[in-house]
Structures are given as structure tokens and as C-alpha cells.
Amino acid sequence: MSALRQPIGPGALSLGLLAATLATGVLVLLPALREAAGPLPVAAFDHDRMVLLHSTLPRLVMALLCGAMLGLAGALLQAALGNPLASPTTIGTDAGARLALALAGLFAPALYGWGRDLVALAGAGAATGLVFLLSRRQGFAAVSLVLAGLVVSLYAGALAGLLTLVEDRYLAGLLIWGAGSLSQQSWEPASGLAIRAALLLPLALLLARPLQLVELGEDAARGLGVPAERLRLLAIALAVALAAFVSASVGVIGFVGLVAPAIARAAGATRVKNRLVWSAVLGGLILLLTDLLVTLLAGPFADFLPTGAVTAVLGSPILLWLLPRVSRGSAPPIKPSDPERARRRPGRGALVLALLALAAFAAALLLGHAPGGWGLATGAALEAVLPFRWPRLLASAGAGALLGLAGLLLQRLTANPMASPEVVGVSAGATFAMVLSVFLVGAAGAASVTGAALLGSLAALLLVLVLARRSGFAPERVLLAGLAVNALLDAVVVVLSATGDPRAIQLLGWLAGFTANVSPGSALVVAAGAAVLVPLALLLQRWLALLPLGFPPAAALGVPVPAARATLLALSGLAVALATPVIGPLSFVGLMAPNIVRRLGIQAAGAAVLASAACGALVLLVADIAANALAHPLQLPTGLVASLVGAPFLLWLLQSRKAA
Amino acid sequence: MPSLAFAAAAAVPAAPAFAVRDLHLAIGGRAILDGVGFDLPAGQVTGILGPNGSGKSTLLKVLARQMQADTGSVLFEGRVLESWRSRDFARRVGYLPQQLSAAAGLTVSELVALGRYPWHGALGRFSALDAEKAEAARRITGVERFADRLVDQLSGGERQRVWIAMLIAQDAACLLLDEPISALDVAVQIEVLDLVRRLARQEGRTVAVVLHDINMAARFCDHLVALRGGRLVADGSVDDLVRADLLESIYAHPMTVIPHPETGQRIAFPR
Amino acid sequence: MKAHSFRRPAHRGAAAVSLDDPQGRLASRQQFLEGFQSVGTRQASRRAVLAGLAALLAAPVLPARAASLRVAVLDYALAETLIALGLPPVGLSNARGWSRWVVEPVLPAGTVDLGIDLAVNREVLASLKPDLILTTDYVAQQEEALSVIAPVKRLTIYDGSAPALDKAKAVTLALGDMVGLAAEASRFLAETEADFAGRKQRNAVAGRRPVLVLSFMDARHVRVYGRPGLAAGVLDAIGISNAWKPETNLWGFETVPVERLAQAGEADILVLDPVPPDALPTLQRGPLWRELPAVKRGRLTVLPPALMFGALPSARRFARFATEGASA
Incomplete structure (x- = not known):
């Protein structure tokens, strides 16, 4: 494989993760599987079998799917912006979706299916657009973009906070949504999300080659006949849609979209196409493994612990790890300040x-x-x-x-x-x-x-x-x-x-x-x-x-x-x-x-x-x-x-x- | 050849401004400076030449105390560099980095006035003398006419002059300039270097300037130093240096040197 | 009306006020207002605890001029107890949410809303000229600011020191002592215990199945109520077995994904209103939910709101619903 420039390589890494995931999966599922393999019970309601078939299995699929979509979204954003810190979490996409869904919960609580998706899309799109507006002056430099993302995220959080304080009967539901719980009670959400993923994935792969050129720089890409501006916009829109669909079906799962592309890159996936594919694979495996570990370690009787919150806690230190890699050379280019005159008497x-x-x-x-x-x-x-x-x-x-x-x-x-x-x-x-x-x-x-x-x-x-x-x-x-x-x-x-x-x-x-x-x-x-x-x-x-x-x-x-x-x-x-x-x-x-x-x-x-x-x-x-x-x-x-x-x-x- | 005659006359200095001895500096295992030693003559314009990555900017940073060498010594006015108090040093030596900040929100006169910091310090009063020096610096560098404009709205050449004005206001006897003319067009390059030479000639200041363009260096400098791969490969007058064989060893590319058809000054270009 | 087919009884009078609240989830404000310290709870000798706590909490500082005593309250549980004792508060924080979460007893129209309990409006409070301000651990950080207006007393039911029902009884007695209505408090407590005892007898005769009491957070998550909470205490007192065995947090609930309900087997399900409108229809489309014995056999009942974090009046309201169903 041409992508493997370093000894580890994303393929080997994925295999390793897969092995770990399978091992954990067996540990988690063993009791239920043993039960299912045994003789059919006479009782009409076999709750273990029901849970395995209609809750545990769809949950595993959901974890894989959500992780893959988020990994892909992160990789798309990073390629389009040339910024290794970009991800749905860091540029405000998640926060926007969360706020929009909270508002919908307040004013149109019966929404589900595509209705929820549209709401999440609108929120995610608006927040992301806002972040771009804010960091445009700095030429989308890594740090400025993430700063703007944080500001918008905090702001969306503040808005949701005020809603919660005044209309607090919604608090608990909102908070669970904000924390991203993967729990499932039927195959319906997973199959719905799979359809959405299947619609978006080919588009993302089509973008891979032109995005490679955009990474050379906007001018260089334009010189090669690639409409860089439009392409970037398309890639970002795609990423926003992927993240929004995930948010709409399970809530906010933080940092997977940042971590998966970072690992894929570190493991040696350097070309855009490889990064997209491996980010999706790694994202899926990472979320699945995390979810299985949460299930295994938390145990059936521990306090409720949403997986999205766990990925956020584990993922935020990754930011610290990534920082030394970007701070050099990411200083915002010198831009002329606003054409305003300094006051002659500022003291006044x-x-x-x-x-x-x-x-x-x-x-x-x-x-x-x-x-x-x-x-x-x-x-x-x-x-x-x-x-x-x-x-x-x-x-x-x-x-x-x-x-x-x-x-x-x-x-x-x-x-x-x-x-x-x-x-x-x-x-x-x-x-x-x-x-x-x-x-x-x-x-x-x-x-x-x-x-x-x-x-x-x-x-x-x-x-x-x-x-x-x-x-x-x-x-x-x-x-x-x-x-x-x-x-x-x-x-x-x-x-x-x-x-x-x-x-x-x-x-x-x-x-x-x-x-x-x-x-x-x-x-x-x-x-x-x-x-x-x-x-x-x-x-x-x-x-x-x-x-x-x-x-x-x-x-x-x-x-x-x-x-x-x-x-x-x-x-x-x-x-x-x-x-x-x-x-x-x-x-x-x-x-x-x-x-x-x-x-x-x-x-x-x-x-x-x-x-x-x-x-x-x-x-x-x-x-x-x-x-x-x-x-x-x-x-x-x-x-x-x-x-x-x-x-x-x-x-x-x-x-x-x-x-x- | 008037300029050569002039250079020869000026080349009889007293004590050097900087005495550099056996500097070594490595970053990440790569030697950036590898045993550099020379004297920087006082009251002259010294050009520092060399290809990309030869260590010339690093050398200037060491002189300016922006970086520390691993081994070796630098004396400024006979004293070890480290023994200078930072404000005393700043009163004697001004440094213009290659990458200049946008100085967002500062007017020209405000930026120039900042050059007085070594004299009044963090808490001292901005005295009448400070104001006078700042005004003189603006006048000498010709930035007076846009004194109230914002620095970040000036053209490249104007901005470079303002920063040099700040160094003048600093009243430093020695100016260290890192590629002050990169990214300027030719007319402006000449204007800036002309100003630099005037400062040395008329006010007896010592100048060290990192330059890319050998012909500009030859035209405006009294003394040249050349680096290659962190080592000093040449140190002498313009006449000593602008020779095809020497230039070829500096730039690793065959060079031709011919006299300028009008001025007679030697000019070099790649073959 | 809802599209789904669960039994949803008609209601009469004040109790029905919140029924048609079209939105809302089960997160009652009160759920967040009670309790403070997470101290592990162990069931001690109930009577001893009661007596001890009441003695500790009472500290009767005020002369017995109960009829004219003006009390401002920052807590629903204390407010409903005061109303039951015949001394409605003059001011109450979050009074506007009462009809949605507490419903019963009815809040007298004259009760002034003091604003958000985390920052009650002191100008409004002062204008009421209260003789006493009641707080809980939860809003205690305002006590210093409130004490310039009137003496402040703190009474917390949900502090983990005892099971909620026992603590509610102790607080009732303590509150009675505090406002000079000790006799009324004792009478109300006796009345409540007699009510519970009567229901226990009837339930024993009727032979009730175990029940699962829950509130919906969204279409995938519920709160299940268990020990040491108020609901669990009431179920014990009226002789109905609670199908949720694990110990829960000190407010008496645990948030779980819906699939965990499967482990409760044949239990009946009591759902407290309000239920998010999309929750039941969404679940109805999945086999996991449809196959739950209670759902399959139509033994799921949606009850009107009852404050799961209240005091004795809420406990009695829930006891009534639990025994007689939603039409009670």
C-alpha cells in the first residue's frame, strides 16, 4: 500500500484496534451470547435475547457508524482548511447542532427523522459559518479558527444554559442529548443514519483528489484548474452535514472527529484520500471500542454515563498533544488592521x-x-x-x-x-x-x-x-x-x-x-x-x-x-x-x-x-x-x-x- | 573609483564594535554556526552575505542577544555580551528583525517613541529629551510627513523607514538590520539602504546588515562578511570579496564579475 | 390528545390543571432544588431517626403566633408542607411552576413569586415583610444576603441523611415546631400514616403486582425511582412492591436507557406526566418496547404529575395514584 510510509501504518493500526475491539466486544457480549445459544426458554418474554437483538447489536452498529462519520467529517475539515486542529468539536459545529436541537426540543418537541436532521443541520451550519466569519480576518489560521470555535461554542452553551435555567423542565433531556448517549432500542435510528452516510460517503471520496490540490494552497490549486474556493465550501458543507446527522440521532459525541484524523495522519496516512478513508475506519473503531469499554467498566448497575461525554473527557487532552505540532508556523499572517484612525485624544x-x-x-x-x-x-x-x-x-x-x-x-x-x-x-x-x-x-x-x-x-x-x-x-x-x-x-x-x-x-x-x-x-x-x-x-x-x-x-x-x-x-x-x-x-x-x-x-x-x-x-x-x-x-x-x-x-x- | 577609495579610507578603524570569536550554535543536532569569528568594524556599514540557511540571520541574532550561542564569545565594546544589562545594551545596540509585526493600532510617531524605552524604562517619565530624540529620528528618516498615520497602513518602504526611525530614536550607536530590503522594489531598496549608509557616514554609527543581493551589498557597504554552511568564508573589503572565484565558493554557482559600464563599480551575476 | 393508546384518564378539578401541558419532560424543577450533600444512606431505626432529626431541626425560635406569621419559602417541599399545616407562604420562589410540577395542594392565589430560586428577588421579598425565610442546603449560598431581611432557617429533606419519606416526616414536625404549629404537624403526620396504613391493608387484600415508577427524559432515557427516594418510601408504606431493586441516588432516581427496563420483567409500569410527546410513539415502533410485558398487556399507566422530590403532601398524592390509578 502506497500510503504506508512509516512502519506502523493506518492499516496495521486499524487491525490492532479491531482486535482490541473484538476482544472487548466478546467480553461484553459473552453472557448474552451464551444465553442466546442455549435452548429457547419457554417463557414468552426472553428479555436477554430481546435486549441483545434490539438494543445491544444496534448500539454497536451505531457506534461504528457515528465514529466513522465523525472521523470522516474531521478529516474533510482538516483537508479543506489545511488545519490539523479543525474538527466538528473544535470549530463550533457540534455546539451549533446541540443548541438547535435544544431549541427544537423546546418549541417542536415531536420532531423526529429528517425533521431533527434539518434542525441539527441548520444549527451546525449557522455556528460553523459564524466561526468562519470570525476567523476570516486571520486567514483561518489554526489557532484563530479554534479560538473562534471555542467562543461560538461557549456562546451556544450560554444560550442553552439560559433556556435551561428559565425552562428547566427540559434540563435533563437536553443534558443527555448534549452528552451523546449511544443507547438504542431498535434498528430504526441505525438504519436511518446508515442511509444518510451512504448518501454522503461517495461525495466525500469524489472530493479527495481535488482536495489534495487545494492542500497545496489556494492559488496553486487555482493554477491547476481547481475551483478551490467552491471545493472547500463543498467539503466543509459535507463535513457539517455528517456531524449534524450524527448529532441529530445520538447527540453530541465530542472529539472523535479530531482524534481519528490526527491518529490516521500520525500513523502515516498522508494523502488526502488515505486520510479520509482511514479516519473513517479509525473513528468507527475508536468510538466502538470506547463504547464497549464504557459498558464493560461502568457495569450494568453503575451510574448512567453517556459515551459522548466520555470521548470528550478522553479527547480534550489530545488537543494538548496536538498543540506542539501546529504552533510553529501557524502564526496568523500579518493583515492590515481596520482602516480606522487612531484617536488624537484617546484619554478623552x-x-x-x-x-x-x-x-x-x-x-x-x-x-x-x-x-x-x-x-x-x-x-x-x-x-x-x-x-x-x-x-x-x-x-x-x-x-x-x-x-x-x-x-x-x-x-x-x-x-x-x-x-x-x-x-x-x-x-x-x-x-x-x-x-x-x-x-x-x-x-x-x-x-x-x-x-x-x-x-x-x-x-x-x-x-x-x-x-x-x-x-x-x-x-x-x-x-x-x-x-x-x-x-x-x-x-x-x-x-x-x-x-x-x-x-x-x-x-x-x-x-x-x-x-x-x-x-x-x-x-x-x-x-x-x-x-x-x-x-x-x-x-x-x-x-x-x-x-x-x-x-x-x-x-x-x-x-x-x-x-x-x-x-x-x-x-x-x-x-x-x-x-x-x-x-x-x-x-x-x-x-x-x-x-x-x-x-x-x-x-x-x-x-x-x-x-x-x-x-x-x-x-x-x-x-x-x-x-x-x-x-x-x-x-x-x-x-x-x-x-x-x-x-x-x-x-x-x-x-x-x-x-x- | 570614488567609492572604493572611500572604503579604503574608512577601513582604518580603531577598536572593533563587535569582536566575534569561535561561535558554535546547533539546533536539533544541525550546526547553524560552526566556528565563526571576525571583527565588526566600528563606524562602518558591514554587509553579511551568504546563501539561504548559511546562518547569517542567526549570527545577527546572536549579536543582538536574541539568541545565545552554545560556545564561543562575543565582545561588544570590549565587554562580554552577557555582562551587559539589557537596557544598557539596548541604549547602545538597536536590532531590526526580518519579520516585523504589523504594529496594529500604532501611529508612526507612537511607534518611533517606543524606541525611547531603554532610556526611560517601564516606569520613567517620557521627558522632553525623549520627545526631542523621537522627533529628530522622524526628521532624519523622513517619516515626519506621515507621523500621524497608522503604521499598518503604510507601504512597505515607508514602514521599513518607520522601524529604522524607531532604532534611531533609540539613539543606539550600533544598528543590526536583518534583511531590511527584502520584499521591497528596487527604488525603495536603494532609498532604504541609502538612508542606512547616511546614518553611518554622517553620525558615525556602526551598522551590520544582512543582505541577499551581492550588488546592493557591494554598492552600500564598506565591509563584507560571507557565511556558508555556518562557517565564515570571507571577511574583507568590497574589493576583496567581489571576485568571481570567491563568489562562486560562497554561492556554489559559477559567477561572473564585470565592471559597471557607467559607474565602474564591480557587479556580479550568475553565469 | 396523544396518538398512542395508553390509558390516559380524565381528571377533575385543580389536579387536572397541568394535564394538557402539551410539552415538558419529567425533569421537575424541584428535582434540582433539593438536597445537597451526597452522603450515603443507610436505613436506621426509622422511629429513632425521626425523633432525633425532629429534635435537631426544630429549635423553635419564634413565638407561637402562627396565624399571623409571614413565611417566605425557597423550596416546593417546604411550601407544600406549610400549606398542609394551614399556613401558606406569603412568597415562594418559582411559584409560576407550581401548577406544572406540584399541582396539589393548590397554591393560594395571594402567594407572591420570588423569582428564580438561585437568586430570589430580594426587593420583592423585603416588600412582603416576612417574619421567617426558609431555605434548603441547595439555595444556602444566599443565606447571608437574605438574613438582612428576616431570620433564615434551613430545612433540607434531600440531604441523604435518611430515606426521603422518613426525612420528610421529620422535617414536617420540625417545621411545625418552628412556626408554632407543632400540634397541626403531629396531626398531619398521623393522618398521613393512617392513610398509608389503610392503603396498605387494601393493597394486601387486592394482591398488587410489583410496579416500576418512571419519568421519561427523552425517547431513549428514563428516570426510574427507587430507594431511598420518596416514591420508593411511599410504595413500601402502602404495601406495593417496587420492581426497581438497586439503590439509587439520594434523590431516589436513576437515569437509565430504556432497554434496562426489560430486567424488571412482569412489573406494571407507572409513568409520571409530563411525557415528551415523541417518546411513546417512537418507542412503540421498536419491538424491544412493544414486547415489554407491561406494554404488551396494557398495564402501563400514565399518571398526572406528582412531585417526586416533595414532602408529605406529594407523598400522599402519589400514594393515591399508585393505589387507585390515575383517576384517583
Whole structure:
């Protein structure tokens, strides 16, 4: 076989996997098979035989089929984008399908068959398109694409989260779907999916040869007469369809689409056609083996454990393994920035933003639902509500300022406008620690949870620092390490939620960021944190101006680059650690504020620090007002409201080109 | 041959700016620098030549303290490179990397002003002297007229001048430039190198510049150094180097050298 | 109406309010609101536990002016107990979901909705001028913020310290003590136990088959209720055998794929509403489901909603459905 350039080879690897799968399969099936081989029982209902024939066997076929389709989808995406990190999981396809299916579950719960497929397709397509829009500016560079994918995934998750919180009777069903359970009760879904796969597979193989040319580069392909643009689009559409069909029939199975092509490539399948075929084969075997192992190890009486959640937990570390392979040479090409002029007096812009934030604070203190209706509170009425309002608003403003600051620091540090505290893993670390404290220790008090969050984010920060130290805190490494941490957290949350544990909704509450009943103490801590860290960042504004120039120029000017990077990283990590327990990891304020400030033309480092902090506070204050006004007496989670309102705005900002 | 005469006159230096001795540097088992040693004369423009992968950029990075050699020593102004404090070093030596960041969102005068960092540091005040130096740098390099434009919207040649202006604002006595004219068209190449030579001649700065084009090097440099496979294969004046046999050994391709029909300067081209 | 052919009884009065809720799955809000610590549960001497817990929890801090006591509650189970004791809460979190998940006892119209239980609206709460705020472990992180309004007391049924029914009894007594209605609480408890005892006798006479109690999550997954949950406790108390033998989590359920139901053999199946509309039709197309003895012989009953994570009132409601079928 010409594909075998290395000793192992995908064929041999597949054989090995097949052997392992068969062995496990025999272990799992042996009792049932022995039963089936025995004499027919007299009783009318032989439940073991029924389960074997109509549940176990279709489940095995389903695992094989889903794995193969996901492997193929991943390989197609990677070839079309020339990006080894691309997969339905990493570019938002899965998250889109999940959200669309959740919405369908809410508004059209009786859908099945092709109806579900269409819903999943629409969601997957929309999310993927969004990711492409976001990373277009960076030329679909590996890291930027995955960052955008993560942002869109988190956003879709936030939307589903809000739905769940408000309409939580659907929670359990949604969560199981999100976690991807392979359990089957008839052959119908498997045969339906097989038909879909059979329709798409020949198309994928037809694309293999022209895709090989596209891998040479778009211009080169066009020179050879291949309509590269259209071909890429077709391949991506195909991959999205494959992933969406899988999501529609069993839910989200994470990371198989990333892992299978990576293994196929590592095993020596270098040509596109070989990669497509072997990715499908390996994907099928990997998912089947995982499913069998889950069945075997979990045992019949263990807690319910969806296979999709298991692949996600096992798969996210694979991202870490893949990272060193892509970070070199994947730096986004230098693109001209938006044709906007830098402001002559950036300080004035920062001042205006700060005044606006102050005005919003005052307005929110006075405005609200009073017993008599919505309006201004004065005198005694104001006195009555003030103790409830000020901690909430102070916490929102402080958290907003901290996140705005952290976002600005990270974007300057990485020279990437998609960098945000949500993606460096610090928020994830905080959330992770909160989860652990509740699920393992059973902590209940606000203080212990906040303490855990602080510890968790500092630990995550330390981890990221250690991981990135060897590369001199190279910004891309920091982002990618954070990415993997995030993926892992998401997987663990999905696992915990899918068991139906009622504590999951408390977890959702934290993710959502309820500020309503923040204690005065925490509010003061957050505000004090902002009051200390923002001036500290101002002191370091020279570094902020120099570091985006890159390592060599900054070092040539005498900046101690690694130390400067570590200091700023620690500063942003501390800011996130303080803000996350209050506002949750999903507000996206850290992404929004610096981008808004940039679009306003506030570029000078010092002014940008102030403006970004003020803008973050403003965004969260406005979100807070909205969260309290929209659904009285419900106080919606401020963090989620900020992201739901802010993210489309951000998207528009990133896309719209201001007239020069 | 006026230029040759000039080169000869300038070739009577005092102490060298950089004294490089027996540098070795290997990456992943491959020797990038393999026993390189030479003196970089002060107050002159030295061109560093060599084919792709010969180690010339690496050599410049070692001089700029962007990389560390495995063994060997480099003295700058008589002191071991490692013994310099980074800000002191930056006050003496400016470095222009080959790959320049887009400097997104910075105006020309902002970028030039960043060159004053070694003088005021992270926390110091941006003094009147700093402002004066930055302004002078803009004037000398002729970037004054687009001082308020964003760097990433300039043409390639303009952007290169702005970065050089930043190095001038740095007030460094020695400039290390890594392929400053790659990807520029000919007229702009000459404009940039002309500026570089003027800086050396008029202000007595030392310049080391990595170049690809032997004829550009011959036209603008006082002194040439050539590398091949990480080894120094030539070190001398333009006259010493622009010879067919020597060039052939550098580029591993037969070369012809003829005098320029108008200026008489020697020009080389592959046969 | 549904397309499938299972028995779906007609209903009368308030109990029927949620029946026609066209959507919804069995994940009740309350399922998520109860309980906090995952402590393993062992059946101890029931009476001893009851007495001990009640003594621990009671701590009567308030003068016995029950009639005028204004209580705000962040939990359905405590709210339904208060209503049963004749002291309906003035404010309740998630009050808007009551008619969908609890149904009975009817929530008095005057009860004010306090918003999402994870962040109750303190301005609304304060305007009610409560004398007492009741929380559970689950919403405890707000206690500091709530305590500026009124004294806060925490009573948790689903904390794993005892089987749910026993703990519900203990909490009923403790709550009675707390609000100065100890006599009413004892009476209600006695009434409940008498009701269960009566049903046990009748069931023994009638000779009931074992039952499987479940809620549908989607067309492939169900929650099965078992020990130490409320439903399992009720089944024990009224003398019906629960076909689901394995110990479940501390809320008394386990999420399983539908095929696992096959192991329950000949048991009758009680499904709690709401059922996702596509679940039964989808399953009906597969032989595995059709061949389940209960399905095949038409011994599957869809019951109206009953809070599986409630207190004694919900327990009695479920006991009624379990004994007399959906028409009860």
C-alpha cells in the first residue's frame, strides 16, 4: 500500500484496534451470547435475547457508524482548511447542532427523522459559518479558527444554559442529548443514519483528489484548474452535514472527529484520500471500542454515563498533544488592521466611557421595580432598596472592569483580538474548583465557594504559566493551553450534568453569573480588586505598548520579555480570578470591552487600559439593568444576559468596516 | 573609483564594535554556526552575505542577544555580551528583525517613541529629551510627513523607514538590520539602504546588515562578511570579496564579475 | 390528545390543571432544588431517626403566633408542607411552576413569586415583610444576603441523611415546631400514616403486582425511582412492591436507557406526566418496547404529575395514584 510510509501504518493500526475491539466486544457480549445459544426458554418474554437483538447489536452498529462519520467529517475539515486542529468539536459545529436541537426540543418537541436532521443541520451550519466569519480576518489560521470555535461554542452553551435555567423542565433531556448517549432500542435510528452516510460517503471520496490540490494552497490549486474556493465550501458543507446527522440521532459525541484524523495522519496516512478513508475506519473503531469499554467498566448497575461525554473527557487532552505540532508556523499572517484612525485624544474617550459607566451605576441604583411599578425610587423607598441594589451593582461594575482589563492585557499580550479571559482557562479553573467543592466536599456557604474559585483560577493560572514557560510565555502557547483546559472542563461539566444530578443546576447558576444576591463583602472585594489592579496595569503601560510588536523588537529595546509577559499574565489571571465567582465564566465582557475600545479608536496603551476597564463596567451595568428589568420578578443572570446581548454586538463590531 | 577609495579610507578603524570569536550554535543536532569569528568594524556599514540557511540571520541574532550561542564569545565594546544589562545594551545596540509585526493600532510617531524605552524604562517619565530624540529620528528618516498615520497602513518602504526611525530614536550607536530590503522594489531598496549608509557616514554609527543581493551589498557597504554552511568564508573589503572565484565558493554557482559600464563599480551575476 | 393508546384518564378539578401541558419532560424543577450533600444512606431505626432529626431541626425560635406569621419559602417541599399545616407562604420562589410540577395542594392565589430560586428577588421579598425565610442546603449560598431581611432557617429533606419519606416526616414536625404549629404537624403526620396504613391493608387484600415508577427524559432515557427516594418510601408504606431493586441516588432516581427496563420483567409500569410527546410513539415502533410485558398487556399507566422530590403532601398524592390509578 502506497500510503504506508512509516512502519506502523493506518492499516496495521486499524487491525490492532479491531482486535482490541473484538476482544472487548466478546467480553461484553459473552453472557448474552451464551444465553442466546442455549435452548429457547419457554417463557414468552426472553428479555436477554430481546435486549441483545434490539438494543445491544444496534448500539454497536451505531457506534461504528457515528465514529466513522465523525472521523470522516474531521478529516474533510482538516483537508479543506489545511488545519490539523479543525474538527466538528473544535470549530463550533457540534455546539451549533446541540443548541438547535435544544431549541427544537423546546418549541417542536415531536420532531423526529429528517425533521431533527434539518434542525441539527441548520444549527451546525449557522455556528460553523459564524466561526468562519470570525476567523476570516486571520486567514483561518489554526489557532484563530479554534479560538473562534471555542467562543461560538461557549456562546451556544450560554444560550442553552439560559433556556435551561428559565425552562428547566427540559434540563435533563437536553443534558443527555448534549452528552451523546449511544443507547438504542431498535434498528430504526441505525438504519436511518446508515442511509444518510451512504448518501454522503461517495461525495466525500469524489472530493479527495481535488482536495489534495487545494492542500497545496489556494492559488496553486487555482493554477491547476481547481475551483478551490467552491471545493472547500463543498467539503466543509459535507463535513457539517455528517456531524449534524450524527448529532441529530445520538447527540453530541465530542472529539472523535479530531482524534481519528490526527491518529490516521500520525500513523502515516498522508494523502488526502488515505486520510479520509482511514479516519473513517479509525473513528468507527475508536468510538466502538470506547463504547464497549464504557459498558464493560461502568457495569450494568453503575451510574448512567453517556459515551459522548466520555470521548470528550478522553479527547480534550489530545488537543494538548496536538498543540506542539501546529504552533510553529501557524502564526496568523500579518493583515492590515481596520482602516480606522487612531484617536488624537484617546484619554478623552476613556474619560467618556468612565463617565457613562458612572451614570449607568447611578441610574441602576435609582431605577427599578418598586411595589408601585417600575420607576425611580426616592426617599424612603430608595432607602429600602439601596441595601439590595448597591452590592449587586458594585459587584457588576467591579467584575466588568476586571474582565475588561484582563481582556485588554491578554489581547495585547497575544496580539490576537479573539483572546479573552474566557479562553485562557482561568475562568474554567475557577469554575472547575467550584464544581469540585460542591460535588466532593459538599460546601454550601458562599465564602467557601468563592475561596475555591480563587484557588482554582490561581491554580489554572499557575498551570498555564508552567506549561507556557518553556516557550518564554509565547502567547499562542498560553491560548492553546487554556483552550485544552476549557475543553476538559466543558466535558466534565457535561458528564456531571448528564447523570441528572440536581446539583448540576446549581452549577449552571454559577456558569450563568447571578449577581442579584452577592454579599456586600464579596462586592467590596471585587471593587477593591479593580481599584488596585487597574492602576497597576497603568503603571505597566509601556510594556503593553511594546509587547505587541513581538519578541525580537521588544527584547531589542531592553524589555525583559518573559518576565514582562509573566507579570501581565499573572495580573490578568488575578483579575479573572476575582471576577469569575461573581459573574461566571460566560459573560464575554473580557472579549467585548477591548474590542469596543479598539473600534472607538482608543489605541494608546494607557488610555486603552482605562477605557477597557470602564467599558467592561459599563457593559455589565447595562446588562445588570436589563437582567432585572426584562422578566420581573425574575432576576436573570447578569453574566449570561451580557453575553447574549453583547455577543451579537461584538460580532457586528468585528465584521463591520467603518468608512475610512 | 570614488567609492572604493572611500572604503579604503574608512577601513582604518580603531577598536572593533563587535569582536566575534569561535561561535558554535546547533539546533536539533544541525550546526547553524560552526566556528565563526571576525571583527565588526566600528563606524562602518558591514554587509553579511551568504546563501539561504548559511546562518547569517542567526549570527545577527546572536549579536543582538536574541539568541545565545552554545560556545564561543562575543565582545561588544570590549565587554562580554552577557555582562551587559539589557537596557544598557539596548541604549547602545538597536536590532531590526526580518519579520516585523504589523504594529496594529500604532501611529508612526507612537511607534518611533517606543524606541525611547531603554532610556526611560517601564516606569520613567517620557521627558522632553525623549520627545526631542523621537522627533529628530522622524526628521532624519523622513517619516515626519506621515507621523500621524497608522503604521499598518503604510507601504512597505515607508514602514521599513518607520522601524529604522524607531532604532534611531533609540539613539543606539550600533544598528543590526536583518534583511531590511527584502520584499521591497528596487527604488525603495536603494532609498532604504541609502538612508542606512547616511546614518553611518554622517553620525558615525556602526551598522551590520544582512543582505541577499551581492550588488546592493557591494554598492552600500564598506565591509563584507560571507557565511556558508555556518562557517565564515570571507571577511574583507568590497574589493576583496567581489571576485568571481570567491563568489562562486560562497554561492556554489559559477559567477561572473564585470565592471559597471557607467559607474565602474564591480557587479556580479550568475553565469 | 396523544396518538398512542395508553390509558390516559380524565381528571377533575385543580389536579387536572397541568394535564394538557402539551410539552415538558419529567425533569421537575424541584428535582434540582433539593438536597445537597451526597452522603450515603443507610436505613436506621426509622422511629429513632425521626425523633432525633425532629429534635435537631426544630429549635423553635419564634413565638407561637402562627396565624399571623409571614413565611417566605425557597423550596416546593417546604411550601407544600406549610400549606398542609394551614399556613401558606406569603412568597415562594418559582411559584409560576407550581401548577406544572406540584399541582396539589393548590397554591393560594395571594402567594407572591420570588423569582428564580438561585437568586430570589430580594426587593420583592423585603416588600412582603416576612417574619421567617426558609431555605434548603441547595439555595444556602444566599443565606447571608437574605438574613438582612428576616431570620433564615434551613430545612433540607434531600440531604441523604435518611430515606426521603422518613426525612420528610421529620422535617414536617420540625417545621411545625418552628412556626408554632407543632400540634397541626403531629396531626398531619398521623393522618398521613393512617392513610398509608389503610392503603396498605387494601393493597394486601387486592394482591398488587410489583410496579416500576418512571419519568421519561427523552425517547431513549428514563428516570426510574427507587430507594431511598420518596416514591420508593411511599410504595413500601402502602404495601406495593417496587420492581426497581438497586439503590439509587439520594434523590431516589436513576437515569437509565430504556432497554434496562426489560430486567424488571412482569412489573406494571407507572409513568409520571409530563411525557415528551415523541417518546411513546417512537418507542412503540421498536419491538424491544412493544414486547415489554407491561406494554404488551396494557398495564402501563400514565399518571398526572406528582412531585417526586416533595414532602408529605406529594407523598400522599402519589400514594393515591399508585393505589387507585390515575383517576384517583
